[in-house]
Amino acid sequence: MSSPALKITDLKKRYNNGTEALKGVSLTVPAGDFFALLGPNGAGKTTIIGISTGLVNKTEGSVEVFGHDIDKEPELAKAQIGLVGQEINFNPFEKPIDIVINQGGYYGIPREEAIPRAEQLLKDLGLGEKMNVRGMELSGGMKRRLMIARALIHKPRFLVLDEPTAGVDVELRRGMWEYLKKLTSEGLTILLTTHYLEEAEQLAKHVAIINKGQIVANGTMNEILALHKDSNENNGFRGGKLEEVFIQLTSEN
Amino acid sequence: MNTHRLWISFYTMLRKDVVRMFRIWVQTFLPSVITSSLYFLVFGTVLGSRIGEMQGVDYMTFVVPGLVMLAIVTTSYANTSFTFFSSKFFARNIEEILVSPTPPWLMIAGFVAGGVVRGVITGALVLLVSLFFTGLSLSIHSLFIILGFAILTCLVFALAGLVNGIYAKTIDGINIVPTFVLTPLVYLGGIFYSVESLPSWWQAITFSNPLFYLINGFRYGFLGFSDVSLSLALTILMAMVAALIAINWYLIRTGLGLKQ
Numbered sequence: 001m002s003s004p005a006l007k008i009t010d011l012k013k014r015y016n017n018g019t020e021a022l023k024g025v026s027l028t029v030p031a032g033d034f035f036a037l038l039g040p041n042g043a044g045k046t047t048i049i050g051i052s053t054g055l056v057n058k059t060e061g062s063v064e065v066f067g068h069d070i071d072k073e074p075e076l077a078k079a080q081i082g083l084v085g086q087e088i089n090f091n092p093f094e095k096p097i098d099i100v101i102n103q104g105g106y107y108g109i110p111r112e113e114a115i116p117r118a119e120q121l122l123k124d125l126g127l128g129e130k131m132n133v134r135g136m137e138l139s140g141g142m143k144r145r146l147m148i149a150r151a152l153i154h155k156p157r158f159l160v161l162d163e164p165t166a167g168v169d170v171e172l173r174r175g176m177w178e179y180l181k182k183l184t185s186e187g188l189t190i191l192l193t194t195h196y197l198e199e200a201e202q203l204a205k206h207v208a209i210i211n212k213g214q215i216v217a218n219g220t221m222n223e224i225l226a227l228h229k230d231s232n233e234n235n236g237f238r239g240g241k242l243e244e245v246f247i248q249l250t251s252e253n
Numbered sequence: 254m255n256t257h258r259l260w261i262s263f264y265t266m267l268r269k270d271v272v273r274m275f276r277i278w279v280q281t282f283l284p285s286v287i288t289s290s291l292y293f294l295v296f297g298t299v300l301g302s303r304i305g306e307m308q309g310v311d312y313m314t315f316v317v318p319g320l321v322m323l324a325i326v327t328t329s330y331a332n333t334s335f336t337f338f339s340s341k342f343f344a345r346n347i348e349e350i351l352v353s354p355t356p357p358w359l360m361i362a363g364f365v366a367g368g369v370v371r372g373v374i375t376g377a378l379v380l381l382v383s384l385f386f387t388g389l390s391l392s393i394h395s396l397f398i399i400l401g402f403a404i405l406t407c408l409v410f411a412l413a414g415l416v417n418g419i420y421a422k423t424i425d426g427i428n429i430v431p432t433f434v435l436t437p438l439v440y441l442g443g444i445f446y447s448v449e450s451l452p453s454w455w456q457a458i459t460f461s462n463p464l465f466y467l468i469n470g471f472r473y474g475f476l477g478f479s480d481v482s483l484s485l486a487l488t489i490l491m492a493m494v495a496a497l498i499a500i501n502w503y504l505i506r507t508g509l510g511l512k513q
């Protein structure tokens with residue numbers, strides 16, 4: 001009955017310079033899922049996310065967000081998604097509180113409603129003390145958390161995070177994962193890309209591995225781990241296994 | 254998005270830009286006030302007394318509308334070209350709007366509104382400064398025409414600045430047009446002189462300068478007469494608005510140069 005959070009069908013992308021970033025990708029993120037999209041640098045993860053969120057034009061294929069086609073109903077599709085992009089993309093001269101409130105405005109949320117919500121989000125993400133400093137004064141991890149607060153201001157049903165923990169130290173990374181886990185338990189669907197495979201292995205229900213613009217594995221975490229080519233199954237052990245599958249699937253030849 | 258939400262989004266973009274321009278007023282409002290003060294001092298007070306009258310009014314009275322127009326044209330253009338360019342190029346915070354359900358036409362309206370507000374405020378400030386040099390005398394023939402021309406001119410140059418901001422690939426790309434196209438057109442568009450005082454070949458060139466009509470239409474609002482008929486000036490202004498909206502519409506459809 002309920003449509004998947006994201007349904008990508010036969011998606012192709014050729015950039016203006018001729019790079020074939022996606023060569024026919026199909027992918028479904030079920031509603032309520034915690035979905036990890038993994039792949040080496042340049043595999044096409046950011047391109048998939050860019051197309052799904054309206055930042056990049058696709059060449060071919062179709063994308064639906066909770067049943068809304070991004071070409072036919074772009075506004076309805078966009079209203080469902082919150083994006084935490086790979087690169088820092090807020091104005092460093094603006095204050096975190098204003099950045100989050102204004103983002104609410106772009107979604108049509110009036111200020112009086114956005115202000116308390118923004119304050120709460122920033123507090124929840126440990127930025128309560130930093131709401132009124134300029135964005136440039138935040139540390140790397142704080143910037144990332146500001147971007148998470150910004151992505152949640154309109155209460156999206158689907159949160160997309162592109163390498164949210166890159167450059168964030170271990171302690172804070174753990175805190176961030178806890179926060180994301182709490183959000184999924186409240187019904188939010190999450191799609192993320194990451195380099196930290198052990199963490200993905202512990203958190204994600206579904207995994208897709210992409211290499212050179214093509215999906216090379218896609219399934220539940222257990223299905224993917226079952227691809228592990230090691231006869232000495234050691235069921236108690238989870239950690240490092242995903243990494244080995246990943247390397248098997250994405251290495252040359 | 255329903256109308257109410259569209260309105261909130263528009264208000265958010267405009268409010269943010271207005272807050273920004275007031276926060277950095279030294280960069281946004283002060284330059285025009287200073288340069289126009291210098292013009293009033295040099296052309297109005299020092300040279301003006303030697304020039305005497307232009308089209309039957311004293312030179313200072315003649316030159317004020319032109320200098321207000323100069324401020325309006327340059328600041329409304331600079332506002333949209335710079336804010337659009339910097340939000341796509343430096344911090345890439347234009348993505349905040351692109352991922353939201355705010356439709357592209359509304360995004361354009363938000364940027365343009367910021368340019369119009371800055372142009373109108375700057376124009377008003379320059380006019381205020383002129384009062385100091387004219388000894389508080391200001392002739393107003395029709396406030397309606399003055400405001401109409403001011404706002405429509407802001408609209409034209411905010412739209413044009415946006416086109417520039419969209420096409421610019423480097424920061425130099427937003428300085429070239431103002432320096433090599435806009436400034437010459439404004440200066441040669443009859444700010445400082447009446448076209449009657451020109452040799453006929455130069456008059457002919459002046460008549461093909463769109464800025465000439467805007468400046469003269471605006472001046473009509475103050476003095477009640479000008480080098481061209483009001484209806485011709487208005488027609489040209491409207492044609493420019495229409496042409497620029499068409500260009501921006503085309504740019505929206507092709508992704509505003511923002512999406513790969």
Ligand SMILES: Nc1ncnc2c1ncn2[C@@H]1O[C@H](COP(=O)(O)OP(=O)(O)O)[C@@H](O)[C@H]1O
Binds near residue numbers: 048
């Ligand atoms: N704007 C762009 N123009 C041209 N090529 C690009 C652009 N963005 C990404 N690419 C190329 O597309 C491929 C996929 O990139 P990307 O989606 O960023 O991968 P990932 O996020 O998995 O590291 C890479 O080969 C990259 O160089």
Ligand SMILES: [Mg+2]
Binds near residue numbers: 045047
């Ligand atoms: Mg990437």
